[in-house]
Amino acid sequence: MANRRLAPAAEQPESFAFTPENAAWAKGQIAKYPEGRQASAVIPLLWRAQEQNGGWLPQKAIEAVAAELGMPAIRVLEVATFYTMFALEPVGRYWIQVCGTVPCDSCGARELKDMLHQRLGPSGHVDPTGTFSWLEVECLGACCNAPMVQINQDYYEDLTPELLGKLMDDLAAGRPVKVGSQIDRNASEPLGGPNTLTDPTLYDGSRVGAWRKRFEESRKDEGAQASKSEAASSEQQAATNPKPARPDAGRAVETTSSDAPAQRAAAGEAPVKGGDRAEAADQEHSTAGKSEAPGSQPKAIKDLEPAGAEAGSQSSLPRDVPPPQPVASGEEEPSEPAPNAESPKLPKGRSKPKPPAKPERT
Numbered sequence: 129m130a131n132r133r134l135a136p137a138a139e140q141p142e143s144f145a146f147t148p149e150n151a152a153w154a155k156g157q158i159a160k161y162p163e164g165r166q167a168s169a170v171i172p173l174l175w176r177a178q179e180q181n182g183g184w185l186p187q188k189a190i191e192a193v194a195a196e197l198g199m200p201a202i203r204v205l206e207v208a209t210f211y212t213m214f215a216l217e218p219v220g221r222y223w224i225q226v227c228g229t230v231p232c233d234s235c236g237a238r239e240l241k242d243m244l245h246q247r248l249g250p251s252g253h254v255d256p257t258g259t260f261s262w263l264e265v266e267c268l269g270a271c272c273n274a275p276m277v278q279i280n281q282d283y284y285e286d287l288t289p290e291l292l293g294k295l296m297d298d299l300a301a302g303r304p305v306k307v308g309s310q311i312d313r314n315a316s317e318p319l320g321g322p323n324t325l326t327d328p329t330l331y332d333g334s335r336v337g338a339w340r341k342r343f344e345e346s347r348k349d350e351g352a353q354a355s356k357s358e359a360a361s362s363e364q365q366a367a368t369n370p371k372p373a374r375p376d377a378g379r380a381v382e383t384t385s386s387d388a389p390a391q392r393a394a395a396g397e398a399p400v401k402g403g404d405r406a407e408a409a410d411q412e413h414s415t416a417g418k419s420e421a422p423g424s425q426p427k428a429i430k431d432l433e434p435a436g437a438e439a440g441s442q443s444s445l446p447r448d449v450p451p452p453q454p455v456a457s458g459e460e461e462p463s464e465p466a467p468n469a470e471s472p473k474l475p476k477g478r479s480k481p482k483p484p485a486k487p488e489r490t
């Protein structure tokens with residue numbers, strides 16, 4: 129990186145003032161910014177001052193811009209010394225700025241600088257003919273076509289020392305030159321031409337909606353493949369592991385009735401009467417839900433214990449015992465039954481329930 133210092137006093141002009149045309153232009157630039165923000169116009173004004181002064185910024189131009197914007201001169205000098213687009217020393221008719229940042233350096237910028245040093249001398253100095261001067265600068269934003277140089281306001285890219293030398297010869301001689309890449313490269317495309325996005329259907333509109341069509345076709349293919357493989361696997365399974373046929377599947381099973389008259393007649397038994405069937409059904413219902421030992425005979429209805437006997441409710445009394453009458457309202461309930469009162473008959477094997485024990489007094 130070159131030193132950013134003002135030119136020696138011997139090279140500095142005694143004064144600087146914008147031409148009336150540039151002064152009017154500067155007023156227009158300043159008017160773009162709100163009151164109190166005029167300093168925002170510092171770069172356009174410095175650039176115009178450099179152009180007016182033949183391509184470089186003298187100290188007096190920096191002070192004139194500071195006065196125009198109401199800024200301290202040191203603040204304007206800070207801006208001018210920060211950006212390499214501002215030349216602080218006199219430059220040749222063609223000012224060559226060589227990018228020396230890593231991408232360009234890796235691609236041959238050092239060879240370019242060596243060549244310029246040999247041809248023009250140290251950077252920051254104008255050659256004896258006043259045609260060229262050069263300076264190393266930081267990245268100029270054309271890294272994809274490194275190495276490159278900026279000459280005045282144009283970029284020249286994909287350079288070699290030979291190509292740069294020829295370019296300088298052409299410029300010095302006033303011959304037309306090609307701006308941009310100096311090899312067979314269009315703009316910043318890959319060397320040898322583009323190698324991506326080369327399908328012409330990208331640009332003729334035929335791809336509109338094509339993705340949907342492709343998607344639907346691929347879904348169809350996938351569905352067909354899935355059903356094919358499913359059928360194949362079913363066939364394979366049937367061949368390797370056949371299932372036995374089930375003729376009765378889904379049909380009612382027909383069985384012969386053992387008490388049908390024809391069956392009983394064939395067995396030498398009398399046909400079953402309707403009354404016998406009803407009695408058998410009653411017995412079946414009354415014994416349903418009772419747990420009986422396997423193989424035991426069903427009990428007759430009269431031998432069965434009445435329902436609710438376990439709970440001691442009225443319904444547990446035998447049928448021939450009248451139930452106790454409820455106590456009428458207002459009448460005292462007898463605390464003890466009369467000695468000669470006839471107690472209700474309890475079922476056989478049942479004893480009278482004992483009254484609850486009275487708590488002992490302490």
Ligand code: FES
Pocket residue numbers: 227228229230231232233266267268269270271274275276
């Ligand atoms: S590194 Fe040279 S232009 Fe970016």
